[in-house]
Amino acid sequence: MTALAPIIWGTTYLVTTELLPPGRPLLAAVVRALPAGLLLVALTRRLPQGSWWWRAPVLGTLSIGAFFALLFVAAYRLPGGVAATIGALQPLLVAVLALGLLGQRLTLRTTVTGVAGVVGVSLLVLQADARLDGLGVAAAVASAAVMATGVVLSKRWPSPAPLLATTGWQLVAGGVLLLPVALAVEGPPPAMLSGANLLGYGYLTIIGAALAYALWFRGIRALPPTHVTFLGLLSPVVATTLGWVVLDQKFTAAQALGGLIVLAALVTAQTGRGTRQPGRPSRSRGPGASASQAAPCHRGASSQTSPIN
Numbered sequence: 001m002t003a004l005a006p007i008i009w010g011t012t013y014l015v016t017t018e019l020l021p022p023g024r025p026l027l028a029a030v031v032r033a034l035p036a037g038l039l040l041v042a043l044t045r046r047l048p049q050g051s052w053w054w055r056a057p058v059l060g061t062l063s064i065g066a067f068f069a070l071l072f073v074a075a076y077r078l079p080g081g082v083a084a085t086i087g088a089l090q091p092l093l094v095a096v097l098a099l100g101l102l103g104q105r106l107t108l109r110t111t112v113t114g115v116a117g118v119v120g121v122s123l124l125v126l127q128a129d130a131r132l133d134g135l136g137v138a139a140a141v142a143s144a145a146v147m148a149t150g151v152v153l154s155k156r157w158p159s160p161a162p163l164l165a166t167t168g169w170q171l172v173a174g175g176v177l178l179l180p181v182a183l184a185v186e187g188p189p190p191a192m193l194s195g196a197n198l199l200g201y202g203y204l205t206i207i208g209a210a211l212a213y214a215l216w217f218r219g220i221r222a223l224p225p226t227h228v229t230f231l232g233l234l235s236p237v238v239a240t241t242l243g244w245v246v247l248d249q250k251f252t253a254a255q256a257l258g259g260l261i262v263l264a265a266l267v268t269a270q271t272g273r274g275t276r277q278p279g280r281p282s283r284s285r286g287p288g289a290s291a292s293q294a295a296p297c298h299r300g301a302s303s304q305t306s307p308i309n
Helices: 004-010 012-019 023-046 052-077 078-089 090-101 108-125 133-157 163-186 195-222 224-232 236-244 252-271
Strands: none
Touching: 004 090, 004 195, 004 236, 012 195, 012 236, 023 052, 023 163, 023 195, 052 078, 052 133, 052 163, 052 236, 078 108, 078 133, 090 108, 090 133, 090 224, 108 224, 108 252, 133 195, 133 224, 163 195, 195 224, 224 252
């Protein structure tokens, strides 16, 4: 179930290039987060209580608002393959943060598997002539770091509210943060939107945000954080495959090898022994369970793609 979230996020590049207005990645991020969050809040009719008035904005900022803003900078200053490769560091960052914040051991298995994931993604999406930019690299590293922090804090702060309510709070928080940034950088939304544009934005809102984030947050409550974040490596695999099948993009033997390495890494991560938080029993929640936020390594990057979702 959790793996469905990064699989959905891997379709974002195809939807963006084929259905959305060009040059509006921040607008796409706002439309993806804010309406979905408001819809979930309206459906659940539940507002935050107590510490969740500040926890929800913190998690929404880390996993959506700041993540997308930094990813935007990285995407515009780096080739998509470079940004995606740096983003693949996220499982290692989660493992290190879980060591300090959750008391979980950093095992050799996790470290080796994390390095293999980075190697696999680099083979999958990185081009030989890729250029580096200092600010772009810093933004890509920071985007992976804030997302990893969001994953670990979501595990540390289990929400007492229902899953959809918690998801809605954090989508709203991330969307509200992104809205002024999108207006300042990209200007007001287009005056006219085509039917294809509306279809694309609707897909990102309902499927790419409301459904996918709910599945992702539910997974964070049910699984160890490193297991969840390794699943995020599915996004570049799906994006690259769709680029090859649907958009007729080039697919090389090296990319095929990279995809196999990524799949092997995430399967190895899932079959490792899970760890529990100290003093906190392991729990699995059903569809109506509560969950807190994390965001995915949702980067729909292929060898020709930008990691912006």
